[in-house]
Amino acid sequence: MSLKTFVKISNINNLSDARYCAGMYVNLMGFNLEQNHEDFISPEKFKEITDWLSGLEFVAEFETAHPDTILSTIQEYSGIKFIEIQEEIHLKMLVNSGYGLILKVTLNEESEIDEIIAKADSYKDFEVAIHLHSLSLELKDSVIQKIKELSNNCEVLLGFGLEPDTVEEIIKDTGIKGICLQGGHEIKPGLKDFDDLADILEALEVED
Numbered sequence: 001m002s003l004k005t006f007v008k009i010s011n012i013n014n015l016s017d018a019r020y021c022a023g024m025y026v027n028l029m030g031f032n033l034e035q036n037h038e039d040f041i042s043p044e045k046f047k048e049i050t051d052w053l054s055g056l057e058f059v060a061e062f063e064t065a066h067p068d069t070i071l072s073t074i075q076e077y078s079g080i081k082f083i084e085i086q087e088e089i090h091l092k093m094l095v096n097s098g099y100g101l102i103l104k105v106t107l108n109e110e111s112e113i114d115e116i117i118a119k120a121d122s123y124k125d126f127e128v129a130i131h132l133h134s135l136s137l138e139l140k141d142s143v144i145q146k147i148k149e150l151s152n153n154c155e156v157l158l159g160f161g162l163e164p165d166t167v168e169e170i171i172k173d174t175g176i177k178g179i180c181l182q183g184g185h186e187i188k189p190g191l192k193d194f195d196d197l198a199d200i201l202e203a204l205e206v207e208d
Contacts, residue, residue: 003204005171006178008102008131008157009197010061010084013039015049017183017197022053024201027178030059030084033073037063043076050079057081059102067093074099084131095126102157107134113146120153129155131180137161139170147174164203 008028009021021029031046032039041049050058059082060074067090074080083094084102094101103123105116116130123130130150137143139161150156151174159180162170167179181197 002206003201004168004206005176005204006157007201007204008059008178008180010059010131010159010180010182011039012049012183013041014183015052018049019052020198021183021201022056024205026056026201028057028059028082029053030061030082031077032062033060033070033077034062034065035073046077059084060099061104062086066090067097070094071097091126091128095128101126101128102131103128104131104133104159107132107137107160110137110143110146113143113150117146117150117153120150123154129157129177131157131159133180134160144170144173147176151175151177162200164199167200167203 002025007026008030009017009026010030012018012029012031018029031041034040058080060070060077060080061084062070063086065073070083070085074083080099082100082102083097084104085091085094086104088103091101091103107113132147137160147156147158155177157178157180158170158174158176162179162181171179181200183197
């Protein structure tokens, strides 16, 4: 079994999500390593989860941590291949770190995509993928066209506006590298409501 596109799952904090997503053959699995964040994963918890997994790569997710702290923290986590940050200013200090880089950008207005497009060649040169996130934008035609322009110039992972019945069309229309989905909390240990995440992944399954 495989999926029709590249998939990153963000914010994994429990074994139920991790094993399910690994079984669906996602490509990247992200863990929040930012101290004091509500979803922070300790080195012990990370090992407990990832020891069960194979066939995918792991992302260390940070919000505001300084690059020195990021690189120091990652040494305590075996198997990290990518770093995702939200502070663009920190990219310059991480480009030669040996890790793949993802910049998560939270969009509030459509015009902000134009600002990213203006820097797309630089992102491509430094092999930085852009994770587009938004709580307010809708994937209307004008937004789709801007995302398409961006994805023509650098790698884009789309993390908003995704629905099971339209996700394939969105991927085709935008030309993105792939999508980002969000993990969640267990109702209680071992019991998890997979509905939203599972519906999209199942819509992307390649039929045997």
